[in-house]
Amino acid sequence: xxxxxKLFEDNRGFIFKYLMKLTKDYSLAxxxxxxxxxxxxxxxxxxxxxEKASVWLCQIAKNTYFAxxxxxxxxxTLDELEDKADPNIFEETFIQKDLSQNALHCLHExxxxxxxxxMLSVFGGFSLKDISAVFKKSESWARVTFFRAKQKLLERxx
Numbered sequence: 696x697x698x699x700x701k702l703f704e705d706n707r708g709f710i711f712k713y714l715m716k717l718t719k720d721y722s723l724a725x726x727x728x729x730x731x732x733x734x735x736x737x738x739x740x741x742x743x744x745x746e747k748a749s750v751w752l753c754q755i756a757k758n759t760y761f762a763x764x765x766x767x768x769x770x771x772t773l774d775e776l777e778d779k780a781d782p783n784i785f786e787e788t789f790i791q792k793d794l795s796q797n798a799l800h801c802l803h804e805x806x807x808x809x810x811x812x813x814m815l816s817v818f819g820g821f822s823l824k825d826i827s828a829v830f831k832k833s834e835s836w837a838r839v840t841f842f843r844a845k846q847k848l849l850e851r852x853x
């Protein structure tokens with residue numbers, strides 16, 4: 696068994712569950728999981744620390760999910776939104792989409808490990824105990840890091 700095959704066997708369930716929590720769609724999570732491991736295979740040589748492979752794979756999975764999400768959001772055009780009967784819905788949708796894009800932009804500007812801890816907790820639904828296990832740190836570290844990530848994100852969004 697090659698190193699990558701072992702990495703795949705050890706982490707495929709974890710990555711699939713992570714993507715299920717992000718997407719809440721079984722078939723989409725499967726598709727994104729396959730894409731994640733394809734990207735990981737293509738970039739396996741760039742993995743420097745084999746002990747943090749699960750964090751590396753989570754980062755790839757997250758980026759794969761956001762690339763998919765960005766592509767999906769492009770498919771909704773302003774013309775489609777204008778076709779809706781209620782003009783308030785159009786305005787509300789536009790504001791919500793703008794706010795979401797701003798939040799994602801600010802989130803991507805966060806430095807590590809704040810960004811990853813925030814993403815695992817909020818989008819992945821991971822408990823602080825699970826996050827501490829992924830990073831091989833204490834639960835207190837995860838709690839403090841998550842709190843600081845929220846503070847930094849709020850500051851950037853103001």
